[in-house]
Amino acid sequence: MPDLLIELFSEEIPARMQKRASEDLQKLVTDGLVEAGLTYAGAAAFATPRRLTLAIDGLTGESKAVREERRGPKVGAPDKAIEGFLRGAGVTREDLEVRDDKKGQVYFAVIEKPGRMAADIIAEVLETTIRNFPWPKSMRWGAGTLKWVRPLHSILCILVDEAGAEVVPLEVDGIRSGNTTRGHRFMAPEPFSVTSFDDYEAKLKRAHVVLRAEERAEAIWAEATNQAFAQGLEVVEDRGLLAEVAGLVQWPVVLLGRIDDDFLGLPPEVLQTSMKEHQKFFSVKNPKTGRIERFVTVANMETADNGATILAGNQKVLSARLADAKFFWENDLRTVKTVGLEGMGASLADVTFHNKLGSQADRIKRIEALAREIAPSVGAKPDLAAEAARICKSDLASEMVYEFPELQGLMGRYYAEAAGHDDGVPEACEEHYSPLGPSDDVPTAPVSVAVALSDKIDTLTGFWAIDEKPTGSKDPFALRRAALGVIRLVLENQLRLTLCEILKLSMSVVKQLALTIEGRSLAEERDDLVIHLTKAPQSAAVSERRRAIDDRLEEISERLSYMEENYATSDQIQANSSITVTDLISFFHDRLKVFLKDKGIRHDIIDACIAMPGNDDLTLLVKRAEALAATLATDDGENLIQGFRRANNILTQAEEADGVEYSYGADIKYAEEPAEKALFAALDAADAKIAPAMETQDFSTAMTAMAALRGPIDQFFTDVQVNADSALLRRNRLNLLSRIRNICLSVADLTKIEG
């Protein structure tokens, strides 16, 4: 059983693509080989910056011969049918055999595929793989047409068995396969040949290339932590960076460098971000001071001076970078101290948020108005929430965030502290973007919660107002994420909010501002036209144009005054908003279902609770759903549903047949059977428990009391015939059933429960 070794050697492959590419190579080649009838024992793929490698062992030497018979059309069938059969079977008419069948003579095709040598199959599969490789982005080079991630230089492809290694001959756009490769670009530039995978890996190591990415990563981490430890320091862990750096080097050499004292006063996040994003450096912390004081860089070279020149160069580059960062930091602090954070954010008036929703400054105004209203219900002081909302986006106008967008929010906190804000306001600047993802921490500080909610709700109502809702897989403004953020903020803080009212309020704020924005642009247009009129010389054409302008001016003025009137009657705006708000609430409910489904609560249970009043109070809604889910999980709960359903069915049929509603007046004095009497008593007892429990929204007590009805209801249906001959008894029993229905429906809409 031979082993196969393939290496595709190219110019530098982007680090982020290497792992996936080696996996793709393995999958495409092994799938291709198996499809062609070969089997193999094991396969492993590797990547370095300049190569993708695949080693397959225990490959079969050839594919088995295959004989297949296919039954075709009848003799005398239309030519078209026969031709189609020939095409499908890949044979010619002369190859067909005529055989007798029950229904007459039929054509048969006998397809014989001879076994093929592994080398032939490999050559074919590898060429197809190279030509169709799924790089995220690929390119052409020179005068060729082949596409690869960067120019492909050589193909190593050998089959190894007891007799030795043999090159599998193939050629792709002028690149002929061989048995040679290259090592480190500078430390071992000469090509060499290999005879097996073990030989390959060993010779690569001698040529200063570590083939395995994990081995490179482990070596980097071990060496970095060792060097740091020797100095009493610790490396800040960053797995993503480690994987990336391991993809940038073939021969990792770890160097520990120093950060200039000038820069140690910068916020640690700034140091870390700048070093990581620009230079791919690891941060090294001094546990005694808690500061980041050193860095680790990973070179791809061993040098005669043990990396001294390389380290000096890197330190120099870092100093230039940090000088920039320090310059931004100091400028920003100066700005904040002279004009405050609001002053810093003044230029956000020129930054468009969305052309129909105005500038960032417009948006901040809306968030402020909303935060002030929401504040009391989340336990925050309205003035503080408004203050935080006013400045929470200011850092977007800072030089630091312009340079490092990922520091947004965090810089807001630093600058808010520097500007003397306090009482949770700086924290709100940082936290109001949270939670961003489903696993993100949810803010709990009241001011942060108020602003975080306002920020997200404004986004949602804004895009709903201009009809930019998510559709299918498209959600360009991340509105699903925003809704989930609101849900998690509410639930994890156990907030009791009437979401409907808040959305209505937000909607009217959005619409008012939208009208202002439209008015602003119309007024500008009017000014332009007026200027145009004063400049235009007299002529027939111009007079005509002038008339058009006059008309337009009148139109604009009408619209402006119409808007003025609408301002006065914001009730009307609110009325128009209510449809949108209802729609938005159901969007929240949809997101909530997805969220609770992940927590193991079925969608029909949620539907049963959504159907109840107060469903825009998400905390209440979830409490109800949890209680219902718990009840339904019990034996009593599950059987109660059957009883309820039976009662409801009988009742609905009777109501339909009789054309009346049996909803009142069940009287125990007409009860004859003991089970009937017992049910009266049980319903009275349940009522006495459920009503007060519902008053205090103690769903689990209410539902436990409801579940206790299971026994009496079951007994009732066993012993008592509802449709009695006596009309009086029948009516009384139907009215009794309606008590079951009413009690059950007062807790949740059990008709929605499936199964």
Place this chain on the structure above:
Amino acid sequence: MVDKPRSFQEIILRLQTYWAEKGCAILQPYDMEVGAGTFHPATTLRALGDKPWAAAYVQPSRRPTDGRYGENPNRLQHYYQYQVIIKPSPPDLQELYLGSLAAIGVDASMHDIRFVEDDWESPTLGAWGLGWEVWCDGMEVSQFTYFQQIGGYDCRPVSGELTYGLERLAMYILGIDHVMDMPFNDQQTPIPLTYGDIFKQTEQEYARWNFDVADTDVLLQHFKDAEAECQRILDEPHEDPKTGLRIIMAHPAYDQCIKASHVFNLLDARGVISVTERQAYIGRVRALAKMCADAFVQSDAGGQAA
């Protein structure tokens, strides 16, 4: 080992000599204000079509928003790029490039030279390519790009483009911390000149003009004029009525595109272009670049048989 160069100009001269030896036509800078060496028609237009091409040149480049009155050690509104373009890209372009670093005194056995992914895209030129930024000891010293598209056209064959940021590279080789301190010529000569002697004052002058003084109304008009002229040039019939020759005026039209692009950069520095307008302006320049590319590929140099 090659000896170290001693001045900024020596580095430029060595690059010129090296690439001349490698067969490039050594061109002179284009005589217009451009934002980068790529804008030189020797790159932008010559990368189109199937005629082989090899050129190298210094290109003074202007980025008005980068002006710092000559105070910042690394940032300038006027600086030099060294540009090499070879079509089709030769298989040993990386080796050729590394050879050029050796020629200017970068000893590959003492430094850490790396090719780090960097995809190049120019929205104004409707162009993109794949390649790397080349790092020397963690510092970006060059851009290395295989052009895939220019002016909306697939590049066939593909050109290889190298761009060296000369000041930064030279500062590193010469061990200089502030660009203005860099020796421009050999400091042993009777009249030694630093970069600052030559450019400190102009950096101040241009920074002031770029940021605060340039007349934005005039600039806006220039933009419109260049745009209109570009269109008008290309609307002319291919056959020249005077000589009867087929003359497609791709280059004069492209000059207007370059002008529009630079005026846009100036307007940007004056801060009169809003975020939304920015995209619109870039789109307008791109439309010009595309029209010029359309014209060039119909011309002789663009590979169209006359």
